[in-house]
Amino acid sequence: MKFGYVGIFFALALGVLGVPIPDEVLMTYAGYAVSRGVLHMPYTILSAFLGASAGISISYFIGLKWGLPLLLKVGPYLHISPKKIESTQKLFARYGSYLLLVGYFLPGVRHITAYLAGIATMDFRRFAIFSYSGALIWSMTFLLLGRALEREWYKVVVYIRHYGITFLLIAAALALATYLIVKWRQNIRSG
Secondary structure (H helix, E strand, O other), X not given: OOOHHHHHHHHHHHHHHOOOXXXXXXXXXXXXXXXXXXXXXXXXXXXXXXXXXXXXXXXXXXXXXXXXXXXXXXXXXXXXXXXXXXXXXXXXXXXXXXXXXXXXXXXXXXXXXXXXXHHOOOXXXXXXXXXXXXXXXXXXXXXXXXXXXXXXXXHHHHHHHHHHHHHHHHHHHHHHHHHHHHXXXXXXXXX
């Protein structure tokens, strides 16, 4: 690992901001580097956690400061009415915490959840608890996976590339099914 812990920090910070960096590959390879003694696990976890946390925090503040005004200005041209924005904000206020926690594991989702949290004006304390927990769990998962796989770490990359969309679709289907079941139960209770 040419840039070591500093490289991991900046790669994850920029990756979460939306720069197209293969974060899972990087973290799995970093886990492999730990297994080879090139990196030390505590420092690798710390640099990964701090990098992901920095990136998601910057995204949150960008969404908070400029996201909603921009969306209100440009939204009508994209057929996004203020009413749709308000309903999305309410939906995110209700389920956004969980999305922040598991969003790291869904390619593409981790890049937008913090912006959405900022746009939805989610309380920073709540945002921090869920997003930083997600960052730690995600970082540790891929580091431990890379360490466990040692020389076979590249197979993870193949599986992610090959089955990533499938896993994303399954996760979306499960999320939709859960949402529909919750709505159905609410209708039964109120009706």
